[in-house]
Amino acid sequence: MHVTSAAEGRAPPTGAATAPRRPRLLALHGWRTSAAVLAQQLQRSGLGTALEEVAELDYLNGPHPARGPPTPDVQRAFQPPFFEWWDAVQDAASVAKVVRYEGVQETMSLIRAELHRAAASGRPVGGLVGFSQGAMLAGLVMALQERSQAGFQDVPPLRCAVLIGGGLIRDPAFGYLYAGGCDNGGSGGGHSSSSSSSSSSTVAQDAAQVPPLSTGVPVASATATQRPLTPPPPPQLTQPQTPLFSSPSCHLIGSADLLRHNSEKLVRAFRQPLVLRHDQGHVVPRLNWEQRRQLTDFLRANLVPTNAPH
Template identity: 30%
Template sequence: MRRLRILALHSFRTSGKIFSEQMKLAGLDAKLADLIDLVYVNAPCPATGPLPPDVPPDLFPPPYFEWWNAKQDPSTGEWSYEGWEETISYLTTFCAVNGPFDGLWAFSQGTMVSSILLAMQQKGQVLQDHPLRFAVLFAGVRPRVPELAQLLTDQLDVPSLHVIGERDKIKQWSLQLAELFMKPLVLMHPRGHIIPALTDESIATLRSFLSARAAESSL
């Protein structure tokens, strides 16, 4: 079976290179090298504010990017994702030029982008020529802004695997994202909001999930 070619979407105010380094630090790049070929892409928007506390500049140097900036309307209190439409347009063009891709591999804010892409794909709005067939999501977050609510009313009918930290402050949001998928496979780990070094049992589950996707692609 061929290796799966997967589009990798980084977290808030980081980069594709940083996501690659996070994978190496967790040892997942080596453990999965025979199964996957990750294509890391930078978000189209330069970072507009301070870095997250888990992104030390001495370990993860610039440049930094974000998929959008969350802003709150002072009059209504409602939040919006400034730039999300531009991000989706950017990624669909990237897929058309550099694809096809078998699936998505995402961390934190990247998982929100993934859910929007998959929802729009399911509604026939994007990626119809070469649809994405699965998602592996680390420390996921379900988008909540009103402008995207209509996109996320239906469960997503693609296989998904969700890696969630027991000590992650956004664990509940990650579980809610998993509920957006029809048949989510959830892997819990004992740490926080990170790409974890998975245990033997968990890495076996992840490898099994990826092997099943590779077998489907060879049919």
């Protein structure tokens, strides 16, 4: 799986041989888009320029070809192929509307492999940046590493994450990550003990219909294709009520984003989050000058090692 870098194809600047290299951020695209789409989204919004002041961006495609079309806005603006990190599927027999992420294990394997590959090359990934489903994935990876789970304890530590239009993971398979900081009413729902059907219904993905491209670059909304679930479901996933994770995180949330409430739940899972709010929808937003400064200061404070040369 090729990872594209924002620095690819550029001539080295004068003095590059002695200049310290920037730390690396692994960039994770939204649902049913691609690494190339995210690179364009970041550049169009100006966020790419802000991030590249501090870090080198590497873009990774999801392991699963899109199982359906993206929204018309995405189709008009970008060229295929499109990918996804998982497919959110709801059990029709579950009264509590359990949502499972089909394909998430392959995604975890891909992310682990890329982090190992980068470390072996001598250029380890220092942090994650993600949009929409990619931001949900980035938040999940940070939580798994902090809990020393799923093999992420064996790669160099990720120092921080920038989560754009992210949200709390809804698959109850990961509910254990939030144990001890949750109430009894979950955003992801529990499961019905009487459910024995293997059929599934379609469920809205972790994305939403958003304003046109003039206000930002949107990501898709659609429903998942029908396919069987694998019982029994894991423990109930609930919403964190007290902060659980100490990993530095920066959250970009739009007041017009239909998914902003789930983004707020993700914010509450982190102890000291930096939250940058904007008036746009579910897009890679344009930030004002002060917000861009806060973002680059966040990255410099958390992504760059304290013993790095200046």
